[in-house]
Amino acid sequence: xxPEILLKSLSDQTRLRSLMLLIQEGELxxxxxxxxxxxxxxxxxxxxxxxxxxxxxxxxxxxxWIYYSINPKLPEWAKELLQxxxxxxxxxxxxxxxxxxxxxxxxRPDNRICV
Amino acid sequence: xxPEILLKSLSDQTRLRSLMLLIQEGELxxxxxxxxxxxxxxxxxxxxxxxxxxxxxxxxxxxxWIYYSINPKLPEWAKELLQxxxxxxxxxxxxxxxxxxxxxxxxRPDNRICV
DNA sequence: TAATAATATACGTATATACATATATATGCT
DNA sequence: AGCATATATATGTATATACGTATATTATTA
Numbered sequence: 001x002x003p004e005i006l007l008k009s010l011s012d013q014t015r016l017r018s019l020m021l022l023i024q025e026g027e028l029x030x031x032x033x034x035x036x037x038x039x040x041x042x043x044x045x046x047x048x049x050x051x052x053x054x055x056x057x058x059x060x061x062x063x064x065w066i067y068y069s070i071n072p073k074l075p076e077w078a079k080e081l082l083q084x085x086x087x088x089x090x091x092x093x094x095x096x097x098x099x100x101x102x103x104x105x106x107x108r109p110d111n112r113i114c115v
Numbered sequence: 116x117x118p119e120i121l122l123k124s125l126s127d128q129t130r131l132r133s134l135m136l137l138i139q140e141g142e143l144x145x146x147x148x149x150x151x152x153x154x155x156x157x158x159x160x161x162x163x164x165x166x167x168x169x170x171x172x173x174x175x176x177x178x179x180w181i182y183y184s185i186n187p188k189l190p191e192w193a194k195e196l197l198q199x200x201x202x203x204x205x206x207x208x209x210x211x212x213x214x215x216x217x218x219x220x221x222x223r224p225d226n227r228i229c230v
Numbered sequence: 231t232a233a234t235a236a237t238a239t240a241c242g243t244a245t246a247t248a249c250a251t252a253t254a255t256a257t258g259c260t
Numbered sequence: 261a262g263c264a265t266a267t268a269t270a271t272g273t274a275t276a277t278a279c280g281t282a283t284a285t286t287a288t289t290a
Contacts, residue, residue, distance in 0.1 A: 003203040004128060011126030012278080013119060030237060043279075045238055064236045064287050077202040084196035088118040127248080145267060158249075160268055179257050179266045 001055060006078050009056045010085065014039060014047045017098055019070070020089045022057065023082055024099065027069035029109055036102035065109050116170060121193050124171045125200065129154060129162045132213055134185070135204045137172065138197055139214065142184035144224055151217035180224050 010016050017037050022028055028036075034044045048068050051057045057068045070082065089095040125131050132152050137143055143151075149159045163183050166172045172183045185197065204210040 001203075002207060003125075003200045004131065006203070007122060007125045007131065007200070010118075010122045014278090016119065016122065031235090040280075041237070042239080042281085045236095046278085049238075061237095061287090066237065075203065077199045081196055081199035081203070084192045084199060085118050085122070087192040088116075088121070088190065088196070092117060129248090146265090155250075156267070157251085157269080160266095161248085164268075176257090176267095181267065 001075055001078055003077075003081075005054050006056060006074075006081060009051055009054045012047065014043060015051055016085075016089075017094065018044070018047060018051070018068075019056070019082065020086055020095055021098060021102060022068060022070055023086050025102070027060075027067040028102075029065040029067050031065070032102065032105060032108060033068075035105050036098050038101065062109075116190055116193050118192075118196075120169050121171060121189075121196060124166055124169050127162065129158060130166055131200075131204075132209065133159070133162060133166070133183075134171070134197065135201055135210055136213060136217060137183060137185055138201050140217070142175075142182040143217075144180040144182050146180070147217065147220060147223060148183075150220050151213050153216065177224075 010019065014037065018033055021033065021036060030041065030044055030048065033039075033048070034041050037044065048057065048059070052059055052068070055071055056074070058071045059066050059068050061067075070079075074082075125134065129152065133143075133148050136148065136151060145156065145159055145163065148154075148163070149156050152159065163172065163174070167174055167183070170186055171189070173186045174181050174183050176182075185194075189197075
């Protein structure tokens with residue numbers, strides 16, 4: 001992982017919003033992100049795929065659902081960068097709205113691994 | 116300053132390389148960055164202007180030279196994000212080469228404010 | 231096995247971003 | 261004033277990136 005790759009992954013708003021939720025929630029499936037961010041499924045899927053390709057996140061399949069989470073193997077500087085980003089994001093309206101929407105989602109798949 | 120803006124400013128390699136040198140050196144003029152990064156003057160100038168517009172850096176004129184430095188008013192999370200980026204960058208070949216080139220520059224303007 | 235749900239991908243298009251080159255502006259010096 | 265140096269900007273072009281829509285894939289359930 002290089003700063004260039006990690007920063008590129010954070011340079012798009014959809015990926016940034018997704019990652020901020022992932023940091024907070026541990027792991028989320030595509031449908032949860034689609035709902036929370038109010039964006040189309042292909043759009044979320046495409047951005048998550050690019051995050052996976054860049055090894056910023058990892059995925060695991062659980063039945064129909066594919067759960068994404070921050071790659072635990074990220075180097076320390078990268079994790080700290082993400083945490084700093086989160087601290088900055090938590091002041092933003094958009095971030096707060098996203099979290100609220102996520103929490104309000106009915107029928108969230110609950111077979112997740114708790115983190 | 117928002118994460119979106121700061122991260123966008125870091126998503127281009129020229130801006131990233133410039134910022135990494137600025138963090139280390141305190142302040143640098145356009146000609147020093149042009150030399151250290153081995154890029155055209157307009158390219159450096161354009162990117163520094165965009166960093167200034169985004170308020171990531173500030174500038175001051177000293178005679179013919181215009182010195183750029185990290186905006187001291189950046190919020191804490193942003194400074195920490197930049198430091199984390201620096202820690203990641205210091206492992207990279209490119210970063211090391213840039214620093215080496217900078218140090219090797221003859222006739223660096225020396226009327227800088229020490230930081 | 232058919233139908234449904236969740237996710238992924240392909241493809242054409244639109245937009246943003248960076249680039250090189252040329253030119254303009256500002257300062258210092260003689 | 262005239263010239264050199266440092267920096268900035270304008271312009272057209274190329275490239276990267278994101279987008280919407282349609283379709284494919286994979287797993288579950290009836």
